[in-house]
Amino acid sequence: MSRKGRPKGECRSAQHAGSPVTRAGWIRLGVVALCVAALEVACRLRWIDPVSVIPPSRMALGAWSLLASGEYSQDILLTLENVAMAFGIALVLGFAGGVLLHRMPRLRRAADPLLASYYAVPTFIFYPLFIVLFGLNRWPLVAIGVLFAMVAMALNTLNGFERVPAALHKTARVMGLSPVQETFLVTLPACAPYIFTGVKLAVVYAFIAVIAGEFVLSGAGFGFKIAFAYNNFDNPTMYGLMLLLLLAVGFVNWALTAWERRLHERSAGGCP
Amino acid sequence: MNATTLDASPATAWRAPLETAALIAVLVLLWHLLHLVVGGDALPSPLAASRRLLRLLASPDFAANAGETMRAFGYALLISWIGGLGLGMLLGAHRLTGDVFEPVLVTLYAIPKITLYPVILLLFGLGISAKVAFGALHGIIPVVLFTMTAVRNIRPVYLRSALALRLTPAATARYVILPATLPEIFSGFRVGFALTLLGTLIGEMFASQRGIGYMIVHAMQNNEPQTIVALALLLVAFATLASSLLLAVDRRLRHAA
Numbered sequence: 001m002s003r004k005g006r007p008k009g010e011c012r013s014a015q016h017a018g019s020p021v022t023r024a025g026w027i028r029l030g031v032v033a034l035c036v037a038a039l040e041v042a043c044r045l046r047w048i049d050p051v052s053v054i055p056p057s058r059m060a061l062g063a064w065s066l067l068a069s070g071e072y073s074q075d076i077l078l079t080l081e082n083v084a085m086a087f088g089i090a091l092v093l094g095f096a097g098g099v100l101l102h103r104m105p106r107l108r109r110a111a112d113p114l115l116a117s118y119y120a121v122p123t124f125i126f127y128p129l130f131i132v133l134f135g136l137n138r139w140p141l142v143a144i145g146v147l148f149a150m151v152a153m154a155l156n157t158l159n160g161f162e163r164v165p166a167a168l169h170k171t172a173r174v175m176g177l178s179p180v181q182e183t184f185l186v187t188l189p190a191c192a193p194y195i196f197t198g199v200k201l202a203v204v205y206a207f208i209a210v211i212a213g214e215f216v217l218s219g220a221g222f223g224f225k226i227a228f229a230y231n232n233f234d235n236p237t238m239y240g241l242m243l244l245l246l247l248a249v250g251f252v253n254w255a256l257t258a259w260e261r262r263l264h265e266r267s268a269g270g271c272p
Numbered sequence: 273m274n275a276t277t278l279d280a281s282p283a284t285a286w287r288a289p290l291e292t293a294a295l296i297a298v299l300v301l302l303w304h305l306l307h308l309v310v311g312g313d314a315l316p317s318p319l320a321a322s323r324r325l326l327r328l329l330a331s332p333d334f335a336a337n338a339g340e341t342m343r344a345f346g347y348a349l350l351i352s353w354i355g356g357l358g359l360g361m362l363l364g365a366h367r368l369t370g371d372v373f374e375p376v377l378v379t380l381y382a383i384p385k386i387t388l389y390p391v392i393l394l395l396f397g398l399g400i401s402a403k404v405a406f407g408a409l410h411g412i413i414p415v416v417l418f419t420m421t422a423v424r425n426i427r428p429v430y431l432r433s434a435l436a437l438r439l440t441p442a443a444t445a446r447y448v449i450l451p452a453t454l455p456e457i458f459s460g461f462r463v464g465f466a467l468t469l470l471g472t473l474i475g476e477m478f479a480s481q482r483g484i485g486y487m488i489v490h491a492m493q494n495n496e497p498q499t500i501v502a503l504a505l506l507l508v509a510f511a512t513l514a515s516s517l518l519l520a521v522d523r524r525l526r527h528a529a
Binding site for chain 2: 117
């Protein structure tokens with residue numbers, strides 16, 4: 001995503017720092033509540049076929065009974081573990097890749113068209129190949145997560161390094177910093193906000209890929225359970241699981257975005 | 273997400289494709305080495321995959337499948353681009369509306385949309401409309417977000433001029449906002465293109481009996497690594513070619529701006 005819009009937004013959020021929820025926030029809450037209510041009414045009045053969509057209240061009930069029964073805890077835990085592992089590996093590989101691309105402009109120029117089309121190919125089609133390579137265990141799923149998340153991390157790392165102002169490098173040289181000192185004292189702090197954007201995307205992408213993989217071909221995990229419930233016309237379970245997943249990913253994303261905004265604000269200094 | 277464009281001067285512009293070709297050659301070599309290490313059952317060699325691809329291309333039902341995919345992809349892309357442009361302009365022009373919906377869109381962008389496929393399937397049924405819906409669902413959000421950001425960051429003096437010239441809102445959008453934001457919007461189109469293709473293919477994998485996506489899922493179920501890799505090769509080639517083209521237009525637009 002382009003980050004050009006940030007400075008203005010930061011200033012406005014700084015102004016609103018006193019009140020925890022802004023006016024837009026209240027309106028948003030209202031709009032979402034209205035949509036949920038409309039869906040509820042439409043489902044209850046049978047304007048929408050109950051075989052397709054069940055009322056939101058029953059989705060919530062389904063989600064709650066899933067959590068309460070504990071029947072799905074193991075699958076949820078398994079998925080979270082896989083996501084965490086994929087994320088960790090993708091972080092390291094993606095960062096290394098970003099540094100490599102930054103250091104070798106020719107490689108970067110050559111790779112540009114390939115990187116631009118990277119996300120057009122559904123990565124999880126390689127799942128069967130990974131199964132043959134790694135065996136029938138968790139590693140094929142983790143590998144898909146790594147493949148999917150790694151490139152977002154690399155692109156944002158690259159973006160971060162490119163955005164370090166030349167003046168900072170010059171200052172470092174004037175002050176006689178060694179390359180190692182320059183890296184840790186100047187370059188990394190300066191590009192931290194952009195790299196953090198990569199970290200955020202890597203989390204989200206690891207989620208997407210692992211769950212998609214489970215969805216397609218797997219015998220356990222969150223994605224598999226959703227597919228399983230769908231195939232059995234078990235709507236309360238299916239929508240309950242979906243709701244849980246959306247809430248989980250939404251929460252992770254919200255927390256990371258808030259953190260990211262703080263990083264950007266700090267690096268931007270005061271608003272003009 | 274966005275590969276930031278490198279400003280290649282015209283004198284060295286011809287070098288980029290050559291370098292890309294060299295990189296592809298290295299990647300194919302690595303692929304072949306990997307094939308030698310893990311064996312042909314797991315990963316077919318580049319040569320075997322290309323042969324399989326040629327045979328696939330020659331087979332009679334391939335054209336029908338590819339045509340089906342392209343049709344669905346075309347519709348989905350049209351919805352993503354035009355719908356995304358319109359929505360993005362609206363959200364960008366009206367500050368409060370944008371503030372209200374931006375976080376919602378970002379959250380929608382972040383969720384694994386594949387899990388929504390049962391809902392799409394139940395709403396649209398098996399067939400082309402489900403695929404189109406899936407493709408548009410994936411592609412439209414980045415276009416909206418890019419357009420919105422671009423419209424918000426437009427230089428205020430342009431808008432003041434439009435006001436001074438008493439342009440109607442429609443004329444302002446057409447003659448002032450659109451030209452001023454075209455480079456950013458096009459970047460959104462580029463990202464939207466890749467994601468719409470992804471979405472359409474995923475839609476085909478689950479919600480269809482025809483198309484490239486269906487061929488892939490069929491090959492996955494029957495465990496035919498050669499076919500999978502051959503189709504992946506085809507997709508990579510198509511996506512890379514198309515995105516190089518879009519990238520070139522993107523650079524030209526940025527250069528002109």
